[in-house]
Amino acid sequence: MSLIRKHEMHERRFSRNLGVGLTLTALIAIIFGLTMVKVTNDDFSLSGSGVPTQTEEAN
Amino acid sequence: MTDVSLQTFDEHEPQFGDYFALLKPRVMTLVVFTAFVGLLAAPVALHPFVAFCAILFIAIGGGASGALNMWWDADIDAVMRRTAKRPVPSGRVKGDEALAIGLALSAFSVVFLGLATNWFAAGLLAFTIFFYAVVYTMWLKRTTPQNIVIGGAAGAFPPMIGWAAATGGVSVESILMFALIFMWTPPHFWALALFMRSDYDDAGVPMLTVTHGRPATRRHILVYTVLLAALALAMGLTSAGGPIYLATALVLNAMFLKGAVEIWRRDEVMAEADNYGVEKRFFKLSLLYLFAHFGAILADRALETLGFGFGGLL
Known part of the structure; x- marks a missing residue:
């Protein structure tokens, strides 16, 4: 018999921690995926943000 | 110690x-x-x-x-x-x-x-x-x-x-999709209010069943279903619809209208006798109704992509 008896509360807490962990992991994956899609898009440009693009710098 | x-x-x-x-x-x-x-x-x-x-x-x-x-x-x-x-x-x-x-x-x-x-x-x-x-x-x-x-x-x-x-x-098509759900919502929820009986009364929520009574709710379901059917069928003739949508709308609106007429013809004694069977069936049908209409819109767009476009009469 283990020294620490598992209470039903521990299972609920574990479910909550696991759920939050997986949600945060999914959030990271989504933000990363979105960023990759946006920056690899053909019409992606930083010109609107005030940061000079390579083309603008060349001119 | x-x-x-x-x-x-x-x-x-x-x-x-x-x-x-x-x-x-x-x-x-x-x-x-x-x-x-x-x-x-x-x-x-x-x-x-x-x-x-x-x-x-x-x-x-x-x-x-x-x-x-x-x-x-x-x-x-x-x-x-x-x-x-x-x-x-x-x-x-x-x-x-x-x-x-x-x-x-x-x-x-x-x-x-x-x-x-x-x-x-x-x-x-x-x-x-x-x-x-x-x-x-x-x-x-x-x-x-x-x-x-x-x-x-x-x-x-x-x-x-x-x-x-x-x-x-926004475009005409997206406004029509909005209108379809907008008109579908009242009969869907009023059917639920009919068979949930005292729930809304107990909570003091002024649903139509509480403020105007059940016979009035049954009439409202019929009126809204007629208006919904007219909108859903007319939508089939626009660019938002297509042959699959039109066929789906014809069948489902006929079924939905039949259900609404049945609800309108019943009173509480009849409804309690079969434990609100007709109202519950109408509620379930309303779920299928909406999913089928939107599924049909999707199917028509797929047909268009494959080169079998319809384009709409209006």
Whole structure:
């Protein structure tokens, strides 16, 4: 018999921690995926943000 | 001397599923599906991952408004049998937590939809959350029997948001999709109010069954179903429809009208005799009705993509 008896509360807490962990992991994956899609898009440009693009710098 | 400490646990230990239940996952399926159809039916193609994210953020926005609704309505949810087991009235999640989750997810979904697609779609999502949480939940629901009629607009916005996410604007097609859900909502909820019997009375929610009585509710269901059928069939002749949509609309509207006439002809004695069988069947049919109409819109767009376009008569 283990020294620490598992209470039903521990299972609920574990479910909550696991759920939050997986949600945060999914959030990271989504933000990363979105960023990759946006920056690899053909019409992606930083010109609107005030940061000079390579083309603008060349001119 | 011996120190004895007694650790007491707070009974408030929600599972992750309790938080998820705040987002009304069953309502979310309707939001996801109609937004998905709106997005795919649009004439502009989005990158598949961006489209997936757009649908996800719309779903989260819908879920956030559900959490805000549960926070505000915890008192009446506790009274009604249908809603008494929801996370807040059952005590599994605190009201403050529901409010915090609702607000946080609202902000998250709007900002990320804007970043992923465009700010018009994000604005439409923000307005939808505001409309459901404030206009419907806080204002209309407890003050007028027209709560379902006007509040139904909140549930009708998702296909418009999906369309706006792809195109950046509004068009006749997206307004027609909005109108279809808007007109469908009252008969759907009034049928539910008929067979949930005393729930709304007990909670003091001024549903039509409470303020105008059940015979008036039955008449209203018939009138709205006739108007809905006219709209749904007319929509089949526009560019929003197509041959599959038209065939689906013909069959389902005939069935829906038949159900509405049956409901109109019955009284409470007849309804109680078969435990509201006709009303329950009508409610189930209403779910199939909406999914089939939007499924047909999607099928027609697929036909167009394959080169069998219809284009619409109007």
